[in-house]
Amino acid sequence: MNTTRLRPRYEGANVGTWIGFKHLNYLVEEAVLEHLRGAGLRVTDLYHDHGLCVDLVDIDTRILRALRVDDVAVAEVAANGMSYTVKITSEGDARKAIDARATVALRFDPWGEDVKDTPAELAPYVVKRLGEGGPGERLPEGVTVEDHLTAGRNSFAWKWRIPYFYCHFTERLQMSGYLRLMEEVVDLFLADRGVSVKRLLDEQQLIPAVPHSRITILDEALMEEELYVVLTVEEVFKRLTYTSRMDCYVVRDGVLVRTATGRITHGYARLTGRSEWSLVGLHDRLHDALTNRSS
Numbered sequence: 001m002n003t004t005r006l007r008p009r010y011e012g013a014n015v016g017t018w019i020g021f022k023h024l025n026y027l028v029e030e031a032v033l034e035h036l037r038g039a040g041l042r043v044t045d046l047y048h049d050h051g052l053c054v055d056l057v058d059i060d061t062r063i064l065r066a067l068r069v070d071d072v073a074v075a076e077v078a079a080n081g082m083s084y085t086v087k088i089t090s091e092g093d094a095r096k097a098i099d100a101r102a103t104v105a106l107r108f109d110p111w112g113e114d115v116k117d118t119p120a121e122l123a124p125y126v127v128k129r130l131g132e133g134g135p136g137e138r139l140p141e142g143v144t145v146e147d148h149l150t151a152g153r154n155s156f157a158w159k160w161r162i163p164y165f166y167c168h169f170t171e172r173l174q175m176s177g178y179l180r181l182m183e184e185v186v187d188l189f190l191a192d193r194g195v196s197v198k199r200l201l202d203e204q205q206l207i208p209a210v211p212h213s214r215i216t217i218l219d220e221a222l223m224e225e226e227l228y229v230v231l232t233v234e235e236v237f238k239r240l241t242y243t244s245r246m247d248c249y250v251v252r253d254g255v256l257v258r259t260a261t262g263r264i265t266h267g268y269a270r271l272t273g274r275s276e277w278s279l280v281g282l283h284d285r286l287h288d289a290l291t292n293r294s295s
Contacts (some may be wrong), residue, residue: 004034005091006073013069016274021210021264022179025061028086028100029176031075032056035084036104041122047169051108051115052122055130056175058103060214065097073097082106082125105130109169130172131219136255145228145251154292155232156189162225173221178260182215182246185231186264189244193289200286205271209279211241215262225250227259233290234263239282241267242290 012023033043036054046052067073072091077084082105088098106126108118118126139148146157166177186208190196200206221227228249236242248260268286269277282290 002035002038002077002079004031004038004075004077006030006034006075008067008069008071008073010069015207016271017068017070019067019069019071020183021061021063021213022183024063024067024088024098025059025100025179025213026176027073027075027088028059028061028098028102029056031077031086031088032084032102032104034075035077035079039079046106047109049116050118050122051110051112052118052126053107053109053169055105055107055169055172055217056102057105057130057217058215059100059175059179060102061098061100062212063098063210065095067097107169107172111170129220130217131259133219134258136252136257138255139251145249145256149228149230149247149249149256153232155230156185156192157231158185158188158229160227160229162221162223162227164223167223171223173223173227173259175215175217178215178217178248178262179213181227181229181248182213182262182264185229185246186244186266189231190289193292195286195289200268201271204283206268206280207271207277208266209269209277210264210266212265213262214264215246215260217260219257219259221248221250221259228256233292236282236287236290239287240279241265242282 006027008019008023012019014020043054074089074091076087084102086100089096107130108126108128150157162173166173168174230247232245234243234245243265246262249256249258267279270280271277
């Protein structure tokens with residue numbers, strides 16, 4: 001068990017001083033990296049000495065309580081191989097704020113100069129490629145990728161070019177990049193359905209709240225590839241929360257390759273002051289938009 005203290009980044013304080021789900025996931029990632037450092041497995045040394053890239057390939061996070069920008073997050077990390085459980089509280093408050101699980105892969109990078117052999121204890125976790133890959137799906141002729149991926153589904157699709165600043169180890173889209181994409185595709189979906197975050201905030205002081213998210217990397221997505229991000233509403237639960245699935249694809253030689261999948265659950269909170277909010281149900285217009293029905 002390793003315990004470390006972290007602070008949320010100011011960038012994540014998008015609503016008042018509360019920290020959004022993406023940056024709470026970043027705290028989980030940082031806690032895992034600190035645990036590796038404490039075990040003598042620094043990212044820099046693994047890469048420079050052994051050609052091993054530390055990649056988070058799965059992150060599953062439940063948010064039980066809000067954190068604010070000035071909170072000190074106390075993270076307890078337990079390891080089972082390269083799988084980790086992360087429990088986060090805020091300093092001075094024993095109530096659990098975040099309950100997460102994360103998995104790390106050590107991706108061998110053959111680029112450049114010769115490196116030392118992998119230590120025997122790390123060998124079981126070394127991979128030549130992230131994810132299991134798979135045969136993919138050949139695209140039918142005469143249809144756009146977006147139409148193919150959303151046909152007959154309560155879905156929204158977005159095409160996006162992968163820039164270098166969403167990547168690490170010189171070439172690959174990293175987990176934090178997928179978290180940013182998950183946040184953005186939800187924002188674009190809500191605007192497309194006429195219930196944008198800004199509109200509901202202005203009209204009803206409503207803001208989305210995330211109790212749970214998960215992302216799993218299935219294959220590698222490379223710098224400057226075009227990524228197709230698809231958000232599909234899977235369930236609306238008792239008009240209180242809704243869960244969406246995010247799937248990410250690239251097209252290679254006419255074949256759709258899924259590179260990541262994930263789920264995110266949203267509720268809505270009504271702001272009643274600078275420091276106060278309360279969860280509310282999904283009103284008719286929002287419910288109809290999420291279920292793709294006309295108001």
